[in-house]
Amino acid sequence: MKIWKMNEDKWISSDPRTQKLVLRFWVKGFPKQFFISTGLGDTKRNRNIVRLKRDAIATDIALNRFDSSLKSYQFRAVKDEPTMTINKLKYNYNLLELWNKFTDFQETQLEQTTILSKYVYITKYCKRLPTLSLEEASNIRDWLVKYSSIYNARLMLDSFDHCCRWAVNSRLIEDNPFEKLTLSKPKIKVQEDDWKAFTLEQRDIIIDAFEKHSLYSNYAALVKFLFFTGCRPGEAFALSWDDISADCCRISFNKSCNKYKILKSTKNNRKRVFPTVKGSRLQELLLNLRANKKSGLIFESKSGLPITSDLFKPVWTGYSSKKSGKTYYYIGVVRELATQGLVPYLKPYATRHTFATWAIAQGVSVEKVALWIGDTVETVLRFYCHPNVVEAECPDF
Secondary structure, three states: OOOOOOOOOOOEEEOOOOOEEEEEEOOOOOOOOEEEEEEEEOOHHHHHHHHHHHHHHHHHHHOOOOOOOOHHHOOOOOOOOOOOOOOOOOOOOOHHHHHHHHHHHHOOOOOHHHHHHHHHHHHHHHOOOOOOOHHHHHHHHHHHHHHOOHHHHHHHHHHHHHHHHHHHHOOOOOOOOOOOOOOOOOOOOOOHHHHOOOOHHHHHHHHHHHHHOOOOHHHHHHHHHHHHHOOOHHHHHHOEHHHEOOOOOEEEEOOEEOOOOOEEOOOOOOOEEEEOOOOOHHHHHHHHHHHHOOOOEOOEOOOOOEOOHHHHHHHHOEEEEEEOOEEEEEEOHHHHHHHOOOOOOOOOOHHHHHHHHHHHHOOOOHHHHHHHHOOOHHHHHHHOOOHHHOOOOOOOO
16 A cells, blocks of 8 residues: 655545545455545645544554444444433432431431341341332332232331432432332231230239249249339340349339340330339349349349340240251240130230239329339320229219
């Protein structure tokens, strides 16, 4: 191929019809002449522009990388193919990414127990969803309704709605795709036994059974304490000797312990002091416990570990375990008494109901009982008064 001087306009000419500069050239191995329209008028400046393109083509030919389609040498976009439209996603985050940001924010606002029990669960569940695209929020709703329980579906959708409302306020997304996708609250069938209390005779039978039990007698003190104070089980689990006055007549309830062994504030964040008189069974119980242990938690398992609901429930109710392909059932103290017809089976929380019910039956005001157990008067009247265990007759009026 003939080499030209760089100041020569080899290949470059002006189209007589349009007065625009064009490139015409031959390349060895190709049967036809190549033609490129520049769309530029024949001026000195434009010729310099076209020369640069010409030199680039010559270099590609010399290096055996010539583009015979000429697309890479055009002076403007080639319109021989339709431009593809790219569908840009409406949201910059998917559901899991947004939920992780929301969880990080909530960790500064909520108890760690809430994060562990609810937010971590939802994070794991997100990975089971058929899609994480916020654009497909309705598909996520439909999948949850079809393949999950109504309770779980409602929990997920309410949580996603809360997350997206936060994201809108934080300007991470423009709108909330779950705003109208939440489910109405189902009617909960209240289990009647959840709101019952033991009679005083039944209470004493339970205490006696724990004291005499070959495996669980060490839990007798805890059971007595729950019946004598009406405190929540988690509050008893967290109680230390620093919370007890020197004479064991004042008990400060200011924290709770959950199944993760994490201390947190009481359920309604109310600190309270529970009073007991000298000579009472409650004071005697605490004095005996203090005589054997001077510091640390008041109630511990046999092995010296903190008691949690996961440890206490099997003792009260029972549990099952599998070994060598067989399932073995172990009955708890109260469940065993119930099978014998000595007491009805009620959950551990019934100790709280029992205390409140009988305190009121003995003439203690509702206001005082509410103060002692750390609840409102309305809650005590609604849930903790059980006329079914208190014998009373309506006066003649």
